[in-house]
Each structure stands twice: as C-alpha cells, then as structure tokens.
Amino acid sequence: MNGLSVTSISGILWLSVTFSPCLAAQTWQQHEKHEGFELFSETLVDSQEIVRELSDVRRELDGLLQLGHGNQNVEVVIFSSNNSYRNYLSAQLPEAVRRRAVFYKSGQTFQIYTFRHAELAVDLRHEYTHALLHQTLPFVPLWIDEGLAEFMEERPEQRAKSSRQSSMKWRCRTGWKPSLKQLEQIPSASAMTQDHYRDSWAWISFLASESAATRTLLRTYLQAISAGEAPGSFSEWVQSRDPEVINRVGSYFRRIRISLR
Numbered sequence: 001m002n003g004l005s006v007t008s009i010s011g012i013l014w015l016s017v018t019f020s021p022c023l024a025a026q027t028w029q030q031h032e033k034h035e036g037f038e039l040f041s042e043t044l045v046d047s048q049e050i051v052r053e054l055s056d057v058r059r060e061l062d063g064l065l066q067l068g069h070g071n072q073n074v075e076v077v078i079f080s081s082n083n084s085y086r087n088y089l090s091a092q093l094p095e096a097v098r099r100r101a102v103f104y105k106s107g108q109t110f111q112i113y114t115f116r117h118a119e120l121a122v123d124l125r126h127e128y129t130h131a132l133l134h135q136t137l138p139f140v141p142l143w144i145d146e147g148l149a150e151f152m153e154e155r156p157e158q159r160a161k162s163s164r165q166s167s168m169k170w171r172c173r174t175g176w177k178p179s180l181k182q183l184e185q186i187p188s189a190s191a192m193t194q195d196h197y198r199d200s201w202a203w204i205s206f207l208a209s210e211s212a213a214t215r216t217l218l219r220t221y222l223q224a225i226s227a228g229e230a231p232g233s234f235s236e237w238v239q240s241r242d243p244e245v246i247n248r249v250g251s252y253f254r255r256i257r258i259s260l261r
C-alpha cells in the first residue's frame with residue numbers, strides 16, 4: 001500500500017519462545033474448515049468472500065511460482081475489534097499489536113492474526129501469501145517475501161490502475177530505479193521501511209509482469225531454494241542468465257500505461 005503508516009504495516013513474526021495458543025478453547029462465533037485454511041472468528045464475517053480471496057491467492061501463486069503445496073493447515077484468526085486483537089496478543093506476541101495483521105510461524109504452526117476492519121481482505125491476501133511461501137520454501141529472501149505479499153494484496157484486475165503503479169512510473173521518469181542490491185542488504189523484517197516495502201513490491205511487480213522471461217527467472221530462483229540449493233543473492237544469480245534485467249526495472253515502469261478505468 002502507498003502511504004503505509006507504521007501501525008498498518010503487516011509483518012512476519014518468528015519467536016524463539018513457544019507460543020501455542022489453544023484456539024479451540026476460545027469461544028468463536030465462527031469456526032470453519034476450508035481447503036487450505038481454518039477460520040476462527042470472534043465475530044460473524046463473510047467467510048465465502050474470504051474463501052474466494054484466499055483461493056485466488058493460492059491459485060495465482062501456484063501459476064506464477066509452481067512450487068507445489070505445503071500440507072500444513074493455516075489458522076486464520078479474526079478478532080472482532082482492534083482492542084480484542086491487542087488484548088489477546090499483547091501478552092504472547094507484543095510485536096504484533098502495532099500491526100493490523102500478522103503472520104506467525106513456529107514449527108508446523110502457521111497462523112494469521114487480524115481483526116475486522118475495512119482492509120481485511122487486503123491484509124488477509126498479504127499474510128496468506130507469507131503462509132504459502134513459508135510452507136513450501138525453507139527460507140524466503142525478505143524482499144521476495146514482502147514484495148510478493150504486497151503484490152498479491154491487489155487482485156489482478158486492480159493492478160493496472162493501482163496508485164502505486166502510477167507513483168512508481170512517476171518516480172522512474174528521471175532515471176531512478178528501485179535498488180535490488182539495497183533490498184538484499186536489509187538485515188531483518190524489523191529494519192524494513194515503507195520505501196523498502198514499496199521497492200520490494202516494484203521488483204516483484206516487474207518480474208511477475210514484464211515478460212515470460214522475467215517470470216521464469218523469479219520461478220527458477222525460488223525453485224532452486226525449494227530444492228534445497230543456496231543460489232545466493234538474486235542480483236548475482238541473475239548475472240549469468242539475464243544481466244540486463246537489473247537495469248530494465250526503471251524502463252519497465254516508465255513504459256507502462258496507466259489504466260484510468
């Protein structure tokens with residue numbers, strides 16, 4: 001999202017302490033099992049819409065990356081309000097309360113915590129992308145993890161008229177381009193700034209959209225990680241395959257046509 005405030009940035013948490021909340025012990029208004037996830041909600045939500053959004057994310061990522069499926073259950077927990085979310089998480093996941101939604105992974109536990117708010121579908125699409133990536137990859141480079149999650153926030157039909165598309169086009173008009181090397185040096189999720197989220201989105205958006213060749217690069221790189229290889233940084237890995245790709249990101253955004261409809 002453009003103009004993210006600190007409180008709305010969603011993120012990933014891995015904790016060294018064991019946090020295994022017993023979701024079944026809580027009284028949930030809605031508890032449903034669906035393909036690929038299990039929903040626990042403190043308030044009645046449109047679960048069919050959530051099923052649609054998350055199925056679309058899964059289908060699109062499958063097509064784009066072809067990494068196969070993890071078989072772990074993803075627990076999607078929706079609280080009725082920000083207060084309720086904070087009350088539940090403040091003791092166990094204090095890092096989460098500054099955020100609107102969070103993906104939590106510990107061993108084979110995959111959970112998404114959020115609360116009912118206007119951007120719920122967007123945040124669920126973001127966090128579910130993290131869950132799917134971490135189910136199939138032993139590690140995910142940070143810029144790819146956040147870049148894909150940001151990219152998947154919007155449905156495909158929304159992307160051509162997205163405001164972040166036009167602001168990136170505007171930014172690139174003088175020759176500036178998002179620096180992949182800089183993104184690859186971010187030490188941890190907590191060090192990510194709004195500009196890092198924006199540039200990670202831009203890089204993924206470029207790779208996923210420019211051509212079949214750039215999609216193949218992204219897919220092949222992640223499939224190498226999935227196979228247990230250590231391909232090194234993407235910027236170095238790509239040198240022997242398509243060294244010009246590093247420079248094309250700026251011209252890609254300068255060239256794109258912004259749909260006004």
Ligand SMILES: [Zn+2]
Pocket residue numbers: 010011012126130145146149
């Ligand atoms: Zn994220």
